[in-house]
Amino acid sequence: MKISQAAGNICTVSATPTQKPETDKSSDSKIIYLPGTDCIIKPQASLSAFTSYRVGGAAEWYVAPRNLEALQASLNYAKEHNLRVTTLGAGSNLLVSDRGLPGLVIATRHLRHSHFDPETGLVTVAAGESIPSLAWEAAQLGWQGLEWAVGIPGTVGGAVVMNAGAHNSCIADILVSAEVFSPDGKLETLTPEQLGYTYRTSLLQGSDRIVTQATFQLQPGADPAKILALTKQHKQHRLSTQPYNFPSCGSVFRNPKPYTAGWLIEQTGLKGYQIGGAQVAQLHANFIVNRGGAKASDIFCLIRHIQEQVQERWSILLEPEVKMIGEFQAACG
Ligand SMILES: Cc1cc2nc3c(=O)[nH]c(=O)nc-3n(C[C@H](O)[C@H](O)[C@H](O)COP(=O)(O)OP(=O)(O)OC[C@H]3O[C@@H](n4cnc5c(N)ncnc54)[C@H](O)[C@@H]3O)c2cc1C
Numbered sequence: 001m002k003i004s005q006a007a008g009n010i011c012t013v014s015a016t017p018t019q020k021p022e023t024d025k026s027s028d029s030k031i032i033y034l035p036g037t038d039c040i041i042k043p044q045a046s047l048s049a050f051t052s053y054r055v056g057g058a059a060e061w062y063v064a065p066r067n068l069e070a071l072q073a074s075l076n077y078a079k080e081h082n083l084r085v086t087t088l089g090a091g092s093n094l095l096v097s098d099r100g101l102p103g104l105v106i107a108t109r110h111l112r113h114s115h116f117d118p119e120t121g122l123v124t125v126a127a128g129e130s131i132p133s134l135a136w137e138a139a140q141l142g143w144q145g146l147e148w149a150v151g152i153p154g155t156v157g158g159a160v161v162m163n164a165g166a167h168n169s170c171i172a173d174i175l176v177s178a179e180v181f182s183p184d185g186k187l188e189t190l191t192p193e194q195l196g197y198t199y200r201t202s203l204l205q206g207s208d209r210i211v212t213q214a215t216f217q218l219q220p221g222a223d224p225a226k227i228l229a230l231t232k233q234h235k236q237h238r239l240s241t242q243p244y245n246f247p248s249c250g251s252v253f254r255n256p257k258p259y260t261a262g263w264l265i266e267q268t269g270l271k272g273y274q275i276g277g278a279q280v281a282q283l284h285a286n287f288i289v290n291r292g293g294a295k296a297s298d299i300f301c302l303i304r305h306i307q308e309q310v311q312e313r314w315s316i317l318l319e320p321e322v323k324m325i326g327e328f329q330a331a332c333g
């Protein structure tokens, strides 16, 4: 049995309330020390470094709690100050507006712990843990069930919300339960049935709940060499079929079954089509890559252009998988 807990002392709850003033006027007049914790809430924090597209403006306020108490304190702060909350995982399925986001962005990336139970095969992992790292760890132990998840550069929380999947498997196949914080501060344990999973969808999308940890059922006892070989095969397949050399969000659109979005977009003649720094990838037409210097508005307008062209040619409206957040212009030029 293994229990690990991330080290670090930033953004934890102090035994005694912090002695610091609520605002520190000497360094940055707007940095806020979250009462009762050693968490700081930063103003105007750039989000481009926290999204895989590497675009987007600043969060009005940003906090990255390291435990549940600090997360609760952050939510309380948002409520008291009437701030809209946006949850950020690894930002690998997000298009953040160039104008940034109002309210408080709560990043889960510092919520870290994992527990592999060899008796039951249950793995309990905090929301901020990396899904590909977990997949590699399981493979090295010879535990089956996550071989498909390499190459998906998100967090556990983001994967639970998005019902991330690949190679005909997805989170819903292995999830036993998810622990979530509701906006009124209650911790609840939800089953996959309660989460209403379908292809790349869950009832958590668009809700105010924050996933704090998840428990997955894996199958221990396999030959690690076999699990590692399959895991590496999946990674290799990705590298040969998907563009990993430029920033992206993975697939932009859900597949409108029985078609695939990539096929429809390629048949519409859009491979290589570019708006500003945003381009329909040559290797896979359902990926938009940032070729350098793209703005969120370039990506947004390319998404709209693809939708219009595919609709005109095939009478199919492609539905974005990527979450576009913040304000975008109504019309593209
Ligand atoms: C190169 C590349 C390849 C990819 N391949 C795949 C693939 O094969 N399959 C696939 O399914 N996806 C793929 N993706 C997309 C992406 O990695 C997944 O959707 C991933 O699950 C998103 O996780 P995240 O932590 O980055 O979430 P984010 O992008 O940060 O957030 C996604 C949504 O979930 C919400 N959210 C995040 N964390 C929480 C939380 N703890 N509680 C509540 N809400 C939360 C956010 O508010 C947002 O609405 C790929 C992306 C890239 C860049």
Ligand SMILES: NC(=O)C1=CN([C@@H]2O[C@H](COP(=O)(O)OP(=O)(O)OC[C@H]3O[C@@H](n4cnc5c(N)ncnc54)[C@H](OP(=O)(O)O)[C@@H]3O)[C@@H](O)[C@H]2O)C=CC1
Residues within 6 Å of the ligand: 052, 053, 092, 130, 132, 133, 136, 137, 140, 149, 150, 151, 152, 153, 232, 235, 243, 244, 245, 246, 247, 248, 249, 250
């Ligand atoms: N195009 C884009 O927009 C983006 C692409 N990416 C890419 O997504 C990819 C995710 O790849 P993935 O392999 O799933 O995860 P990573 O390469 O992110 O690795 C995740 C973890 O798994 C470990 N690991 C990697 N390979 C092995 C292996 N062969 N055996 C054992 N452990 C291993 C790594 O250890 P160690 O650190 O020791 O290598 C690391 O701790 C990366 O190539 C990343 O660059 C990520 C974000 C955005």
Ligand SMILES: C=C(O[C@H]1[C@H](O)[C@@H](CO)O[C@H](OP(=O)(O)OP(=O)(O)OC[C@H]2O[C@@H](n3ccc(=O)[nH]c3=O)[C@H](O)[C@@H]2O)[C@@H]1NC(C)=O)C(=O)O
Residues within 6 Å of the ligand: 165, 166, 167, 168, 241, 249, 250, 251, 252, 253, 254, 255, 260, 261, 262, 263, 264, 266, 283, 284, 285, 286, 321
């Ligand atoms: C990357 C993501 O998930 C990926 C996941 O990694 C892979 C691997 O299992 O399968 C899905 O892609 P996909 O359906 O495009 O899978 P691929 O195998 O690449 O392509 C399917 C079919 O489309 C065709 N295709 C693909 C790309 C292209 O430019 N042109 C084209 O014709 C392929 O020839 C193939 O016949 C997921 N995408 C969706 C929207 O379901 C993501 O969700 O972000």
